[in-house]
Amino acid sequence: MRPFGPPHSPGRVAALRGEIVQLTKGLAEDFQEGRQIDVVADFDLPAAHHLICRLLGVPPEDEHLFHAWTAAIIAGADIGPVSDTTERDRASRQARQELGQYLVGLAEQVVAGPPAICSPTSSTNRTPPCSSPKWNWRPPPSCCSSPDTRPRSI
Numbered sequence: 001m002r003p004f005g006p007p008h009s010p011g012r013v014a015a016l017r018g019e020i021v022q023l024t025k026g027l028a029e030d031f032q033e034g035r036q037i038d039v040v041a042d043f044d045l046p047a048a049h050h051l052i053c054r055l056l057g058v059p060p061e062d063e064h065l066f067h068a069w070t071a072a073i074i075a076g077a078d079i080g081p082v083s084d085t086t087e088r089d090r091a092s093r094q095a096r097q098e099l100g101q102y103l104v105g106l107a108e109q110v111v112a113g114p115p116a117i118c119s120p121t122s123s124t125n126r127t128p129p130c131s132s133p134k135w136n137w138r139p140p141p142s143c144c145s146s147p148d149t150r151p152r153s154i
Contacts, residue, residue, distance in 0.1 A: 016055075027047060049070075
């Protein structure tokens with residue numbers, strides 16, 4: 001059985017070790033002594049969100065878009081006791097479409113040439129490739145204006 005993930009970059013996560021440690025320390029510093037926290041909402045989700053974006057090559061300035069899209073998609077899958085899911089379902093479909101377009105745009109940038117953002121040898125402190133004029137594709141931000149899908153800061 002083939003392991004999950006790209007076989008050409010087995011050291012990709014290991015290369016992020018310093019960034020993972022820094023992220024973990026930053027999130028932990030936000031916890032004040034005596035304050036009740038939700039470990040999933042306040043630590044696990046922000047950390048996982050950031051690292052998934054990093055592994056996918058999502059530039060830091062676009063992480064809020066990625067978070068809004070995934071929040072809308074997840075909300076659309078909720079089967080809780082909501083009487084009318086029409087708007088939620090519409091927002092979820094729109095988010096899936098926009099996220100798909102965004103990921104295609106990222107893939108097209110990688111196919112077009114350097115920088116190789118998925119290379120295990122790429123530096124973790126490099127300028128994001130989308131910041132250069134050649135890499136100027138931007139996602140449609142329409143789903144990110146809804147107040148119920150605003151991302152939490154990490």
